[in-house]
Amino acid sequence: MQQHERSPIYVENTELVLPPDTNHHGTVFGGRVLQWIDITASITAQRYAGRKVVTASIDQMHFIVPIQLGNVVILKACVNAVHRTSMEIGVRIEREDVRTGTNEHAATAYLTFVAMDEEMKPAPVPALKTKTDAEIRRAKEALLRRESRLKHRKSLLAQRSTSE
Numbered sequence: 570m571q572q573h574e575r576s577p578i579y580v581e582n583t584e585l586v587l588p589p590d591t592n593h594h595g596t597v598f599g600g601r602v603l604q605w606i607d608i609t610a611s612i613t614a615q616r617y618a619g620r621k622v623v624t625a626s627i628d629q630m631h632f633i634v635p636i637q638l639g640n641v642v643i644l645k646a647c648v649n650a651v652h653r654t655s656m657e658i659g660v661r662i663e664r665e666d667v668r669t670g671t672n673e674h675a676a677t678a679y680l681t682f683v684a685m686d687e688e689m690k691p692a693p694v695p696a697l698k699t700k701t702d703a704e705i706r707r708a709k710e711a712l713l714r715r716e717s718r719l720k721h722r723k724s725l726l727a728q729r730s731t732s733e
């Protein structure tokens with residue numbers, strides 16, 4: 570049972586791309602970007618739920634432009650939608666070139682976190698109070714992603730049961 574409503578939580582995190590973060594092309598490893606995303610999204614989910622959380626899934630990850638050695642990486646996360654015990658967190662990743670002052674959209678990710686109680690069992694989270702047009706749009710789009718994930722899972726299970 571969700572007891573009360575909360576407004577979305579926003580978290581911003583900044584990283585500097587150093588040599589150990591990069592591959593032989595001088596751009597960041599995708600896995601390193603995922604690590605930064607998971608941490609930033611996890612802080613967002615924990616602050617929203619007021620509980621510990623686990624990453625249930627990384628639902629989508631889009632790399633748009635490569636992030637270069639020496640870039641500043643800005644990760645902007647927010648709570649897009651909330652269900653009973655799970656939350657979708659969206660993360661926008663920007664690459665900043667401090668020499669030119671340019672800032673570009675480099676990647677986007679959507680993750681699902683589940684809030685946990687002290688016995689590490691899924692626990693309810695507060696309902697989400699959306700207000701702005703952007704918050705309402707993000708919540709609607711998150712619902713489409715959830716429906717698509719659940720439909721995909723149902724089709725896979727049906728397929729398995731017919732082939733067994």
Ligand SMILES: CC(C)(COP(=O)(O)OP(=O)(O)OC[C@H]1O[C@@H](n2cnc3c(N)ncnc32)[C@H](O)[C@@H]1OP(=O)(O)O)[C@@H](O)C(=O)NCCC(=O)NCCS
Pocket residue numbers: 622623624625626651652653654655656681683691
């Ligand atoms: C995520 C986890 C808690 C779900 O457990 P479960 O037994 O399936 O729990 P439930 O069936 O009660 O589902 C709980 C919620 O998880 C969601 N969920 C379960 N599997 C999911 C998946 N693969 N992707 C997204 N959400 C998922 C359900 O939709 C449900 O959300 P809701 O209550 O808002 O509707 C469990 O699978 C787990 O602990 N996974 C490992 C997590 C982990 O180690 N992460 C990496 C390090 S943090």
